[in-house]
Amino acid sequence: MSDQYAGPRVSRGTLLKGSAVAAIGAMAVPDLAFGARTATPKRGGTLRAGFVGGGTAETLNPFLGVTPIDEARIQNLYDPLVVVNADLTRGPGLALEWTHNKDATVWEVKLRPGVTFHNGKSFGAEDVIWSIQQMAGKTSAALPFVSAIKLGELKAVNKLTVRIPLKAADADLSGNFTYYNTWIVPKGQTAKDYKKPIGTGPFMAQSFTPGRQSVFTKNPNYWVSGKPYVDSLKITSIDDNTARLNALLSGQIDAMAQLPTQQAKAHAATKDINVLVAPSPQAMMFYMDTTKAPFTDPRVTLAIKLIADRKALVESAISGYGTVGNDIFGAGLPFYDKSLPQREQDIDKAKSLLKAAGQSDLKIQLSTSPIFPGFVEAATLLAQQAKQAGVTMNLKQVPPNSYYNPSLLYLKMPFAETQWPISSLKFFFLQALATDAPYNETHWKSKPWNDLLAKAIAEPNKAKAQSLWNQVQKIQYDTGGYLNWTNADWVDGLSKKVQGLKPSAAGVLGNYRFLDAWLA
């Protein structure tokens, strides 16, 4: 498959493979053998999955989806231009080839021929242009991914080729189209059509009741031949964590995403369900506002990073379902700097840094919230670890609803926690650390660093790009405001009859690839 996928992406993918494959290998727990069993897939049946619901806010509109249940549906109704593989390499989706001019300011994308929408209309360049225009809509969640595109100059070179001119050079444009908010809809599909929308995906919308349930049927003309295996896909909103697990245990659903880690441990032992575990670049972090004292002093932020016993955090806050983080972001993704030494707990060094900064008796407030499993536990443990270095961290638990709400607490807490499902380095940096980043949790602002980032993004030569990216990451590693304590695993629960779903670093439930699933 990757052979037909020409363009600059391929070699970068291979470069990355080393680390990602190693990561996937590390999770080959005996329990997972069911994924690898090579029985002949059976056809037919209904696959039933349960997710935390979003009430009436649930949507089939790819440009509006914000929660995992939206993502699950969108990834099965539509197709992406680029597919993110289980090892985080990229493969062809609706786009086959990405080529750019010399300075990476104009791209041409060759599209897959012979693909049809659910209504029989054939897929082509106009649909991609339309979709990109929708992504740039004012309330679109995909806006940051297309903000560098000159929308007015998008052009269908022919039926299956799109020309995408950029405002600023970007040597990795396909990386903008991996996230589910950037999936492709047919030309002319607007907000009012999303009750029963059309896509090219493996499943077709049959019914959808927001907050309750959706029923999709198999797309018989799907371009991946022979797939999907099941006849229909039923996705149900079950808000309560225990109720969702009970539904799985009693056979009322076949799959649930994000099993609470303690439950996962218990059920991996009793083996009454299959626990699907995939190491991922999902970062769980503490963050410090680098514009607020005492975090204006990089010696203080470094000391806090040295206080953390990451192994203990992973063991107790997320039951061991994660690998230790290294204060940079996106482990396993292209350009991630593997050469930086793993940061370990060093209380003596932390103490001497704090002394040098005149903060030997440091007292700070750490804001936490039960919005994400493990947050409160991690904060509690970090506060205990901090005592060894003479640092007093007072925990402040705030309501989940205000934690990520920009009009309330988000970006206003000097020392708090966050979680990022990182799909590419570029996007994490653009969204969290660049000068005009919308979610600048650490309030990081540095002109030279920002210029370095722009250079790294624009550099077409991959070796040069890697060295630029390494500089970008080293600065964050040394002086940034993030303490990334883990890259947490995706942990899901599957009934014993579900086969074919393989762990994927790219997302929960094998990155929602229900087209691979079959029922024994």
Added chain:
Amino acid sequence: MTTVAAPVARSREASPLLRFAGRRLLGAVVALFVASLVIFAGTQLLPGDAASVVLGRNGNPATVKLLHQQLNLDRPAWQQYVDWITGLLHGDLGNSAVGMAQGATSAPIWPLISDAVVNSVILALITALLMIPLSLGLGVVAAVLRGKWPDHVISVASLAAIALPEFVIGSLLIGVFFVGLDWLPPVAIVAPGASPLDDPEKLVLPVATLLLASLAAGIRMVRAGMIEVLQTEYVQTARLNGVSERRVLWRYALRNALPTSVQILAQNLQWLIGGIIITENVFAYPGIGSTLVVAVQNRDLTLVMSVSMLIAVVYVLLNLVADLFVMLLVPKLREPA
């Protein structure tokens, strides 16, 4: 909220029953008006709004402001209240703020919740139909056999149940009947458009949870009322006159213990509405309770307000019905004083 001995004014024109009903109705309207103010004020106090929730972390001040304008959230609070209440009086529950925030030109609330309302009503009706005879029956048994073992069993069991919140009772029942015995399903998922009655097995644990949580108060009150009446002179006299014990119990004692019990049962039914919200969540039952919980999380304020208002109407109606029922049971209330 209600009292049995409502003062009945002397009147020559209207019958006392009508006057009583009229007063109660007026009271109900006032109560609903006050409820609407409280509900509106309460939702205004919730931090955040649908705009920021729908946009999530994607929300920046510019897009949030744009959505505020689309949702009329930038208008003064009193104006929003007047709009809402005028709509309600015309039978229009309003538009879902979340639906509008997602770009729909109209997102009427009723179609979004009608299914859930029906599901909740089914759950509540089944529970009520079982609760009323069970509280009366068990209350009478406990009163008649006061101090004997059946009374102790009923009292201890109902006191234990009343001490536990619904989610604990629900979890215990799941523990016993699903994890332990594997007799009953631990969740009650109902497909949209399907009726929960298609698969009544699923309703057993939710109904049992609600019953256990709400029976106790009824039983205690019926028991207390019965004991009191059984000690009155007219019951003693009836017994001494050789009236059969059965007749004494059902015709003399229960009939006179009923008025207080009706009030308590009405309160129990109202309390059931609160219990339903929690129970639905425990069993993933798609009713009005789970709708309300998610609507609060989504800050879908119009949805929250309208659903709360529906619940308030049910509350007030239950009171009204209970009052009228008491009127019918107590002849004294029907006569001019």
